[in-house]
Amino acid sequence: MTIEQIHSLLLTAWIVWFFVLFTGIVVWAMRPARREKFERARLIPLREAE
Template sequence: MSIEQLHSLLLTTWIVWFFLLFGGIVTWALLPARREKFERARQIPLREAE
């Protein structure tokens, strides 16, 4: 295996890993159990301005 082939393989692997990781984080963040927590966190700047 030449260095060019190895580079191509690693690049492809990295892109696939990145999209799987990104999709997992988005899925985790949008779970219904997390939505309430994020809603409360979204209101923090408004509560402290009062």
């Protein structure tokens, strides 16, 4: 196995890993259980200063 083959294999593995990680984060963030927390956080800039 040459260095070019190893580089190609690692590059492919990195792309697959990044896609799986990104998809997992999106799924985790869009779960219905997280919606209420995001709704509260979305209104933070609109609250009056205390």
